[in-house]
């Protein structure tokens with residue numbers, strides 16, 4: 001008797017299965033933003049609305065998460081609702097995505113883990129809010145998100161609203177450049193800073209249409225260049241919180257984090273939560289608006305890639 005290796009426990013939603021069969025454009029979505037990035041019920045509203053926007057644009061959403069040891073690519077509404085209320089979900093990156101599956105745990109995927117799952121499922125475009133990056137004072141803490149290395153190695157286009165201004169944005173851009181990750185701002189010369197349309201830094205590259213982004217990716221593939229690319233899509237003007245104002249809240253949140261000795265995986269969720277409270281929820285409204293904006297662009301890119 002020959003023993004074959006057991007298959008990876010992976011579950012595609014009906015909608016994703018049908019999309020794969022007919023070759024329809026797909027957009028992956030992460031779940032850490034749901035479990036660790038926003039409070040309930042705003043997180044559920046956001047998760048539902050980004051899926052709706054992707055469908056309106058003619059693509060199919062695939063929210064990715066690990067539920068009781070099964071890697072889900074595409075969640076139905078009941079699963080989305082349960083996840084949005086799961087307090088103890090793990091926050092999974094490259095280091096522990098397989099651990100959660102092996103140990104039959106439930107966990108949400110970060111940008112890095114979502115890219116791994118998307119690539120495995122043949123999904124080429126992924127929408128999120130902001131990527132992880134090089135934290136301020138990283139020269140002391142060594143806190144650099146695994147998202148950056150994942151962008152360098154895994155061939156998925158990640159649409160974000162820039163790097164969160166809680167990070168050290170110049171250092172984050174330096175690391176992306178050293179690792180050979182193209183950073184393309186959509187329709188703006190300024191690299192955006194998540195809640196704000198500007199970071200004070202110019203963007204390395206700029207493109208003005210989903211078709212141009214798809215074409216750039218095609219040429220990268222023709223050259224045999226693997227790895228991902230980052231599309232930075234500035235938050236719509238009517239939803240932005242200007243940089244100078246944000247800086248006050250960010251500084252306060254960083255002081256709180258230092259006082260409470262927050263380290264490791266807990267840093268990003270802690271800072272986001274503190275900023276939500278300091279801005280009386282205004283940062284949450286901005287966060288939802290920018291993710292919706294990114295979902296729309298990601299769907300347009302996925303459609304353009306499929307042409």
Ligand code: PSU
Nearest residue numbers: 032033037110111129130132145265268
């Ligand atoms: N952007 C958001 N909210 C989030 C995150 C990003 O608007 O919750 C999450 C993403 O999942 C990202 C992660 O991959 O934070 C980065 O965490 P870390 O800095 O620990 O690598």
Ligand code: MN
Nearest residue numbers: 143144145264
């Ligand atoms: Mn970190």
